[in-house]
Amino acid sequence: MLKTVIMGLMIPFLGTSAGAACVFFLKKDLKDGIKRALTGFAAGVMVAASIWSLIVPAIEQSSDKGQLAFLPAFIGFWLGVLFLLLLDHIIPHLHAGINQVEGPKSKLTRTVMLVLAVTLHNIPEGMAVGVVYAGLMNGSANITAGAALALALGIAIQNFPEGAIISMPLFSEGKSKPKSFVLGVLSGAVEPVFGGLTVLIAGLVVPAMPYLLSFAAGAMLYVVVEELIPEMSQGKHSNIGVISFAIGFSLMMALDVALG
Numbered sequence: 001m002l003k004t005v006i007m008g009l010m011i012p013f014l015g016t017s018a019g020a021a022c023v024f025f026l027k028k029d030l031k032d033g034i035k036r037a038l039t040g041f042a043a044g045v046m047v048a049a050s051i052w053s054l055i056v057p058a059i060e061q062s063s064d065k066g067q068l069a070f071l072p073a074f075i076g077f078w079l080g081v082l083f084l085l086l087l088d089h090i091i092p093h094l095h096a097g098i099n100q101v102e103g104p105k106s107k108l109t110r111t112v113m114l115v116l117a118v119t120l121h122n123i124p125e126g127m128a129v130g131v132v133y134a135g136l137m138n139g140s141a142n143i144t145a146g147a148a149l150a151l152a153l154g155i156a157i158q159n160f161p162e163g164a165i166i167s168m169p170l171f172s173e174g175k176s177k178p179k180s181f182v183l184g185v186l187s188g189a190v191e192p193v194f195g196g197l198t199v200l201i202a203g204l205v206v207p208a209m210p211y212l213l214s215f216a217a218g219a220m221l222y223v224v225v226e227e228l229i230p231e232m233s234q235g236k237h238s239n240i241g242v243i244s245f246a247i248g249f250s251l252m253m254a255l256d257v258a259l260g
Contacts, residue, residue, distance in 0.1 A: 004145065005133045008152045009195040012129055013188050015156030016122070019163020020184025023171050026164075033240055036232045038161030040241030043228035044248025045158040046125070046220045052256040053151040054128060054217035057135070057143060058210040076211035080218025084124065088226070093117035111170060111183065118166045118187040121227065124219030125155050126191030130198030131212045138203060146259035153259075154252040159188060 058073040065071065092106035093116040101113060108116075132151050135143040167184035171177055202212050232241025 001137055005137060005199060008133045008148055009126075009129060009192045009199075011149075011152040012125060012155040012159050012191050012195075015159035016163040016188025016191070017185045019160040019165075020167040020181050020188075022164040023167040023177050023180045023184070026168060028172070032234075035165060036234065036238070036241040037244040038165060039228050040232035040244030041248035042158035042162060043224045043232060043241075044245040044250075045154050045252045046224050046228070046248075047245075048249045048252035048256070049128065049151055049154050050217035050220045050224075052253060053132060053147065053154075054213045054220075057132075057147075058213035058217070061210045061213075072210035073214040073217075076214030077218035077221075079211070080124065080215040080220075081222045083215070084120070084219045084222040084226075087120055087123070091116055091120060093120055110173070111175065114166065114170065115183050115187045117227075118162060119190050121162070121223050122159075122188055122191045123194050124216055124223060125159070126194035127198045127212075128216035128220060129155055129191070130195030131202055131209070131216050133195070134199045134202030135209055135213070137199070138209075144259075147256060150252075150255040150259035154255050155191075157251070158248060159191075163188065 055073055055077070058076065059069050062069040062072045089103060092101060092103040092108055093113050102117075106113070129148075129152050132143055132148045136145060136148045163184045166187050167180040170180040170183055175183070198212065198216075202209055232238070232245065
C-alpha cells in the first residue's frame with residue numbers, strides 16, 4: 001500500500017516535469033490562444049476533481065449527520081479558500097503574461113516570482129492527491145484505488161501544460177533551456193511534498209478526513225476562480241478557453257466515474 005501511495009503522489013509531479021521538458025522541443029513561447037486553451041483545460045480538470053473526487057466523498061463520509069451532512073464539507077471548503085487567500089497575500093508572486101506583482105513588495109527576481117506563482121497553484125493539488133490517498137490507506141472515506149488513481153492522473157494531465165506554461169516563458173526571457181526546465185520542475189516539486197504531509201496528517205486525525213477533502217477542494221477552486229478563469233478569458237476568442245474548460249471537466253468526470 002505504501003508503494004501505491006508514493007507512486008500516486010509522484011504521478012502529478014511527473015506530469016509537471018514532462019510539460020517543463022517541452023522547452024527542449026519548442027523553439028518559441030506558446031501562442032496566446034494555446035495558452036488560453038491549456039489554462040481552460042486545467043481549470044476544467046480542477047473543478048471536476050474538486051466536485052467528484054473531494055466534495056462529494058466528504059459529504060458522503062458525513063452521511064451519519066443527517067441533514068447536517070454538508071457541514072464538515074462547508075467548513076473545510078471555506079478553510080481551504082481562506083488558506084489560499086492568506087498565501088496569496090503573504091507570498092510575492094507574478095503570473096505569466098501579467099507584469100503586476102501580487103503579494104507584499106519584494107526584491108525577488110521576476111523569475112523567482114513566476115515560479116512562486118505556479119508553486120502556489122500546485123500546493124492545493126498536492127494536498128488533494130494526498131488526502132485522497134490517505135483515505136485509501138485508512139479505508140475511512142470509501143475511496144477506491146481507482147478513484148485515487150483517477151485524481152492523480154487528472155492532476156498530472158493538467159500539470160503537463162502548466163509545466164510548459166512556466167518553462168517556455170522563462171526561456172523566452174533569456175534563461176537557458178536546462179535552467180528553464182529545472183525551474184519548471186521545481187515549481188511542481190511542492191506537490192509530492194504537500195501530498196506527503198497531508199497523508200501524514202490525515203492518518204493521524206482520521207475523523208478530520210471530510211474537512212481535509214473539502215479543504216483541498218476549496219483551495220483548488222480558489223486558484224481556478226482567482227487565476228485560471230481570468231487568464232483563459234483574456235483577449236479575443238475567449239471561447240477557446242471555455243471549450244477547453246469543458247473538455248477538461250468532462251475528461252476528469254469520466255476518469256473519476258470510470259476508474260472509481
